Amino acid sequence: MSVHRSGTAHRSRALGHPVARLRAVGVLLLACSLLLVHPARAADVPARGSAYMGMGVVAHDGQGGLPTPGDATQTEGVDVSSHQGNVAWSTLWSSGVRWAYTKATEGTYYTNPYFAQQYNGSYNVGMIRGAYHFATPDTTGGAAQANYFVDHGGGWSRDGRTLPGALDIEWNPYGAACYGKTQSAMVTWIRDFLNQYRARTGRDAVIYTATSWWTQCTGNHAGFASGNPLWIARYASAVGTLPAGWDYYTMWQYTSSGPTVGDHDKFNGALDRVVALANG
Template identity: 75%
Template sequence: MRPRRSRLTFGAALLAVLSLLLTLPGTAGATDADAPPRGSAYLGMGVIAHDGQGGLPPGTRNAQTEGVDVSSHQGNVDWPALWNSGVKWAYVKATEGTYYKNPYFPQQYNGSYDIGMVRGTYHFATPDTTTGAAQADYFVNNGGGWTPDGRTLPGALDIEWNPYGDACYGKTPSAMVAWIRDFLNRYKARTGRDAVIYTATSWWVQCTGDHAGFGASNPLWIARYNTTPGTLPAGWAVQTMWQYTSSGPIVGDHNRFNGAYDRVVALATG
């Protein structure tokens, strides 16, 4: 009987170990309960986890203009404080998928405009939920439009790591490129503007195969929390904007426009 008791003890221990492994985050047995709630995503949510974080740049250069991006995570934003600190442009999260609208959108979008900033809106893409065209329509219908007032930047497509599941949303590189193109085409048809693409090089390489087909038409907003923007995705020789930190003053997400203030206005004017 002693060998039988040994086998039972070993089997129970093995089952306990397997059960523990299946409950650890990031393992094959992780469940949807490990993911954040839908709608909580924001620009650069996965940058530090996937690309790490280096030092902050040594100071604003003369040819760059400081900006911020905000979402519901920032709540009501102190726009006067940001303006007085030198921030001159902003992007505000408007929508996600076809199921979420930023509840702080009016205060953030109107507040940045009222203080004097050039501002725009962004959409967090979820390519596994609905088509690109459907999400572009939802975005435009809920704050993502554009007006030729010289103070409104073209909408931005936030396409990056999936905080709710598979990094590439279960799509092959060719399917991902097709989804992005579907969104961009519908956005331009609705607004007359080419949308900005926000992404990180490592995600773009992994999930689009480093597709080079959008660089000629769509401005690049690159995410890299380091001292330089680093290597850019294929198709872009230079970034238009660079999100360089998630721990800046007043509002964490700070950016630099690759040009003086008049170039920010030029992008808004179209």
């Protein structure tokens, strides 16, 4: 016991020495500088709500060339989110864009603050428009997110100008690629969302995904192809292999111009086919 007290007293006197204090301050400053140079890994994770369609496609599948011109008639479209702010829809219309999807919701915690300007603005210049939901299967169930989507802009009406809602299911920007779910659990989550969306709106939702993510996280499940139109994400000169079950794509997101400009898409058909999908 006496040795312990002596050692403690010695250390206390040593820390009281001016040189010791300067050394302690130096160590503290060095630690702070290291934290600034090497911030915590969590700082690299984007804020919840900031995800947008195709956010993980470039990182995982890369960015290739533009589509090769072919004989098939296709109709140009765009998809936007809060990153685009107030969109100049008349400019896009003049460039040949005829349909658009706007991010409405994410999880059960986020709504796009620019949704009204984007969703109604595209409609007002003459475009056929729709809304999409960025899925976060690790936060709440599929049915709950479908309800949130419908209640915050993802509904549908048979006016010939409103496309069915789209489920954006892709890489998780906030954590594990498959949101911590097994392939069978992911299929169940997606099914719950789609069933609830149909129950609320009478329409089958569009599925937006990338073949590589679909293969990794659903086991390349083929069970949705008969009812749900496919919106494939592939930034290359050709669509490439589609997920299992789908013989053709309805829409193709073929390039990402970055979050400030938006992504460009092609509808697999002339404008009358876009109208047909809107009418159901």
